[in-house]
Each structure stands twice: as C-alpha cells, then as structure tokens.
Amino acid sequence: MSADEALATLAKALAHPARIRILRLLLATPGCIGGDIVGAVGLAQSTVSEHLRILKTAGVITGEIDGPRVCYALNPEALSLLADFVASLKSPETDACCIPKPKAPS
C-alpha cells in the first residue's frame, strides 16, 4: 500500500463522529472499557461493534480479551504517520513549535 493510501486509510478511520467520540472515550478512560461504549455513543450495539472493528482494522485501537468482556485501548503508534503528515501541512516552512522531527518517516 502506498503512503497516500495508508494515510487515506488512517484518515478514513477517523472520518466519522461516532468513531471520534469512541476515541475520546478511550482517551478519557484510564484503564479498560467495554460495553459502556455502547451507552455512551447512543447507537445500537452492533453498530458500535462495527465502528470498533473499523478502528481495530486501521490499527488505531487494540482489543484485548479480558475475561467476560473486551478491553479496548488506544494504539498511539498507528497514528504517527497521520500526525506527521498533518503537522507537515500545518507548518510547511515555519515550525512555530516542536521541531524535533524534520520529516522523518520512511
């Protein structure tokens, strides 16, 4: 998969309000979280499960079986590519802040 496609895939994973909300929930939750997600987003269980599957396929989150439920957590590394790209768009020449990486990705 080309870099463009990889970026598009990552962006597509974030391209839905329900998934943004899920990521916010994971971000705000220290440990694990399972079926509470369903109640929080206000969609049907099957729909939420589908969104979780999309996020998991994109590598943005990880699902770990923890007894009777599943423990979801963020996978920050997967977003490095997108974060770097967006940052490069934001500051094409003037790095107003955090310049550590010029444009490292390979």
Next chain:
Amino acid sequence: MSADEALATLAKALAHPARIRILRLLLATPGCIGGDIVGAVGLAQSTVSEHLRILKTAGVITGEIDGPRVCYALNPEALSLLADFVASLKSPETDACCIPKPKAPS
C-alpha cells in the same frame, strides 16, 4: 456542528488517496498550481475538480481566481483542530512537546 463532527469532516477530507496526493502537490509547490493537478493525479478533470471542491469546502485549501486559472494553496489553520486531536491521541499523558492549547477552538 459539534467538535466531533468537525473533526470527522476534516478527517473525511483527507480520507482519499487522491486528496492526499493533491495536498502533497500543494505542499511541494511553492506558489500557485492549477490544471497541472489534473495531470499529476491521473484522474478525469471533473473528478479532480470535485476533490478540490471537497477540500475547499472543508477549508483545507483555498482557491483564488488568478486570471484564466485558479490558484490553490494550503490553509494550515483549518487543520489545527485535527492536528491537535491526533497529537492528543498520540500522547495521551506525556506531552513530549507543545502543550499550549488544552482544547481551545470553539
């Protein structure tokens, strides 16, 4: 529009390889660029125009009429929201860099 929807809209604007490619082209082009985009992405003119419209609607790029052609340029400010969100996902607790804005935009 809620913050979640705004983020999803921004992400959706990036959720296509052709649009990623267009943004790369704009990033790599110092000044203006017009119909050269069509040749570079290898799609029909109408299709490219549609992608440009989507990017423009999302506020990611700006189109300025410059005589017979249109001058497209990146609009870094529009990406601040997305960049901030992705960065917060990348470093949920350890802000290795630039923490200035907790969640400023309204």
Next chain:
DNA sequence: TTCGACTATCGTCGATTTACGATTTGACGC
C-alpha cells in the same frame, strides 16, 4: 467577435458506508 484553454457544475452509474435487528459465538457462574 471568435477561438482555445481552464475550471465548475450536472446527471448518472456502481461501489462503499452506515445503521439496524436478529443471530451466533465465547466466557462465566450455577
């Protein structure tokens, strides 16, 4: 004015996405 180059818009088609209820799977306690 007429021509040619460039861009935007319209209409349409097929593919993909989204959402839901219903069903199935898996893990636990009885």
Next chain:
DNA sequence: GCGTCAAATCGTAAATCGACGATAGTCGAA
C-alpha cells in the same frame, strides 16, 4: 449440562461516495 451476559457477525435497506462524460461558464489571445 444450562442460562446469562457481552461481543462479534450476518443480512438488509438507506444514504453517501467516487468516478466519469457532457455541458456551461470565464478569461485571455488572435
């Protein structure tokens, strides 16, 4: 074994997206 709860999967219908050709509009040059 059996029932229960949580999660995933299946099947389906509505909505959206992506691509294209054809068309219309705009500008500068001849």
